[in-house]
Amino acid sequence: MSLPKRIIKETERLVADPAPGITATPHDDNLRYFDVTIQGPDGSPFQNGVFRLELFLPEEYPMAPPKVRFLTKIYHPNIDKLGRICLDILKDKWSPALQIRTVLLSIQALLSAPNPDDPLATDVAKHYKENEKDAQRVSREWTEKYASA
Amino acid sequence: MKVKIKKWHAIAQWRWDTGHNDPDDDGEGDVCGICRVPFEGCCPTCKMPGEDCPLIWGECTHVFHMHCLLQWIGTASSKQQCPMDRRPWVTAERKVDANNPR
Numbered sequence A: 001m002s003l004p005k006r007i008i009k010e011t012e013r014l015v016a017d018p019a020p021g022i023t024a025t026p027h028d029d030n031l032r033y034f035d036v037t038i039q040g041p042d043g044s045p046f047q048n049g050v051f052r053l054e055l056f057l058p059e060e061y062p063m064a065p066p067k068v069r070f071l072t073k074i075y076h077p078n079i080d081k082l083g084r085i086c087l088d089i090l091k092d093k094w095s096p097a098l099q100i101r102t103v104l105l106s107i108q109a110l111l112s113a114p115n116p117d118d119p120l121a122t123d124v125a126k127h128y129k130e131n132e133k134d135a136q137r138v139s140r141e142w143t144e145k146y147a148s149a
Numbered sequence B: 001m002k003v004k005i006k007k008w009h010a011i012a013q014w015r016w017d018t019g020h021n022d023p024d025d026d027g028e029g030d031v032c033g034i035c036r037v038p039f040e041g042c043c044p045t046c047k048m049p050g051e052d053c054p055l056i057w058g059e060c061t062h063v064f065h066m067h068c069l070l071q072w073i074g075t076a077s078s079k080q081q082c083p084m085d086r087r088p089w090v091t092a093e094r095k096v097d098a099n100n101p102r
Helices: A005-016 A100-112 A122-130 A132-146 B066-073
Strands: A022-026 A033-039 A050-056 A067-070 B055-057 B063-065
Touching: A005 A022, A005 A100, A022 A100, A033 A100, A050 A100, A067 A100, A122 A132, B055 B066, B063 B066
Parallel strands: none
Antiparallel strands: A022 A033, A033 A050, A050 A067, B055 B063
16 A cells, blocks of 8 residues: 555654654654654653654554554653553544644653553552652653663 | 737636635645645545545534545544544535625
């Protein structure tokens, strides 16, 4: 199957006019597979970290959401050990009006606003709920250890 | 003076009247929010723009290529909601902006 025009347009814009703190580069041999980096937002425990992710556009895209996963280890209540992300727009709140850019901006926003009430990593969520300061300290440590540029 | 017309070429241009013809729009033009191709183009499954690849209007005022919208509504994950505002999709009669009567 040839690449839909929409994916070509999105890719061109991602490369020519990237969102602040976000890069997305398609693989030469598979234009549906992107290497992504997201900078930890200022003021969050992930500040100064650069997180690597992989993003894959399934055949059904944009009728189905992109598949996105963290490759860099991260201590966050909505991201599990395997890098899987608990974010509604990647699941039941997907809409074809969303794009790669908006998905990545939402993930960046999730780093600023962890949601321990809708956890994926239950132990991290528990930590965040019981002692937020200490949990943030661990998040900062992991950022320094695994996500320094 | 007498002018004699020997030959003439007629040139016509068409576009869909989406009711969203804002003269101050961002210059990107009107594109389908699903496939991102201009309304005057056609959906990814069609070859020729025009009546065979029409637009569809929702009561919510959002416009799409009909084929794009029907494909989305046909998926279980759409929950029959408009891609723009997640309200239940209700197909409208073709809308024309009341401020710009033709």
